[in-house]
Amino acid sequence: MGRVLITGGAGFIGSHLADRLLDEGHEVIALDNLSTGHPRNIAHLMGNDRFRFLKYDVTDYVHVEGPLDTIFHLASLPSPVDYLRMPIPTLKVGALGTHKALGLARAKGASLLLASTSEVYGDPEVHPQPEDYWGNVNPVGPRGVYDESKRFAEAMTMAYHRDQDLPTYICRIFNTYGPRMRADDGRVVTNFVAQALRGEPLTVYDDGGRTRSFCFVSDLVDGMMKLVQSGYHDPVNLGNPIEMTILEFARRVVELTGSKSKIDFVKPQDERTQDDPKTRRPDITKARQVLGWEPEVDLETGLNKTIDYFRELLAKGKEGGAA
């Protein structure tokens, strides 16, 4: 892969990907505007002479000195609370940011991997979701800003592939968790783990009957590495097919943290649960066949690592907010 650019390189997934690429001997340039990424995620890489960080917004014109072999375009606002708070930057990074990243890839003769999302399936009417399902998205609902930005990003990526012969890759990432998420990012994993560690009630929305399938970050990074070397250019789901209800997940977090927290059923009065997908689970047949990939880290192992990270973060009095 040689010289690699990661947009969103100081984020949760981007920083783990940087670790992995550096471990394998590549040179990494991480680009991030630090709107939700954090310098602490890459602080340990700062002395590495194969690593460079550029504080930069990929929505603006991107200039990178020297050659590039691969671009991982991860910059995004994937947490519902973030994209509901910052709808226009969300649309801009998916549309303009993807355009800039693709233009840069073309100029450098680099391949590009787009980090897309299971949200392209919206509130799915097909279960589990295979890649050839076109989805059920409300374009004008509050989640539409994220879903449509990624759908547009996929369309733009395929256009560069077909029209410009650019070697592009698209992974549709399902719920992923692990160390370096922000304690205040509002997602279910971080909310529940932080609440359990503080001894506060876990906020299960509505009746907790919606389902999700949780993939540990190292498995995801593994899948991305395989995809970008696969020569397979259609979208591929990357996620863990083990599905559970949010209530089951809350009980698991309480058990693994050893917390005395109780579970509260709450009805958010804002937009948080509007169009919230009722079920979500990846069909990973394609990833198995094309990449020989499937998740290996079980929920208990992954959650224990995540809980250890947050225990330390909260003990230092850091809430994990944006830089």
Ligand code: UDP
């Ligand atoms: N959720 C919840 N309590 C919380 C945060 C989230 O019950 O404190 C629910 C949310 O309504 C959704 C699921 O957990 O059904 C996953 O939410 P998350 O924000 O993690 O990501 P999503 O999968 O919706 O993008």
